[in-house]
């Protein structure tokens with residue numbers, strides 16, 4: 001026996017979480033209740049994702065943590081260090097080197113492989129919660145596939161704004177059955193959810209785990225006359241020139257100067273290392 | 287208690303159960319794929335893979351049903367010592383283990399409810415071989431499978447019926463020696 005718990009949680013807790021993960025994989029998109037434990041970090045820091053990672057990691061893993069695409073935020077660094085210490089895993093910032101990636105609010109730009117697992121931190125797992133606050137009612141709605149209200153809400157968006165205004169946590173339907181919250185990723189990332197990797201979702205405060213096996217059909221809700229549009233800002237990245245990555249707007253000086261750069265910092269760095277340049281880097285060089 | 291009941295658990299429980307869980311998760315997420323699963327040495331007739339799965343997933347919170355020959359003194363003692371799971375009948379089982387002939391009829395197991403489809407039994411089916419010589423087996427499609435997968439199954443109709451219950455239904459692991467494969471309720475079988 002070791003004198004600390006491997007990956008912080010005790011064995012019985014990990015078994016309980018592992019059983020919930022298996023049910024989630026067997027019933028894609030269904031929210032499996034689990035008994036969330038206190039973790040040595042605040043709820044907003046992704047205790048659901050941390051517990052799923054703790055139950056998933058082995059000492060053979062290479063672990064990456066991204067927070068809105070970046071590896072270097074306080075949140076990402078602290079979770080990475082937590083598992084370096086408690087689970088004895090290697091860590092990396094390189095997407096392709098990682099076997100387990102814990103994420104808050106993004107899917108990496110680089111396509112994931114069959115050998116990888118993506119763990120999402122989820123604040124509100126229930127996609128119907130803003131329509132119906134009572135858990136007993138939303139559970140019934142899922143049981144009966146009563147998703148009409150969800151479509152009504154999206155359609156109200158269209159009549160008010162001319163398009164569906166939901167830009168984050170855009171709801172998806174899994175294998176034609178469960179409506180699922182993809183966590184607050186930008187809708188730009190939704191099409192990536194049909195991927196080769198296993199996707200696991202953990203909500204700590206709400207005590208839910210759900211999952212998508214590889215290649216599970218994930219369809220963003222839409223209408224025939226208003227098809228789903230995963231659009232992004234119409235700019236290339238100012239640093240690496242990427243045309244098809246998700247961009248963050250960054251203020252560059254106190255004169256109101258701003259630029260758009262890749263939100264996925266590893267992706268952007270790799271491209272720059274390979275010689276790609278954006279308009280901003282060209283200006284700096286000139 | 288026989289001395290062998292004290293043996294055959296994980297020497298390094300945390301690390302070995304983490305590695306075992308990953309193999310179990312991988313096969314459930316990719317129906318038809320076969321992986322090695324070892325670490326436990328359970329008493330006969332349990333296979334190494336079935337014993338390792340029980341040791342990894344079960345504890346005092348999970349009812350286990352021992353079907354047929356698996357329900358013997360040696361297995362009962364081993365589970366009591368290493369796992370502590372209450373032994374129950376099929377209608378209360380979170381996990382059931384045995385040969386296909388001993389586990390059927392599958393109508394005996396809970397399939398979950400409309401609101402809680404996860405409240406269902408996981409069956410660990412001991413088989414002689416995960417791959418059948420000379421036959422390509424059943425064709426699988428569904429979550430976890432890019433195009434199609436093949437799997438040798440004891441029969442087909444019962445798994446088609448189980449899939450028709452989705453999102454309710456049973457999930458199956460198949461174990462042979464130190465190897466494991468899985469067939470969750472989400473898989474369509476032809």
Ligand SMILES: [Zn+2]
Pocket residue numbers: 237238239240241242245261262267268269271
């Ligand atoms: Zn870039």
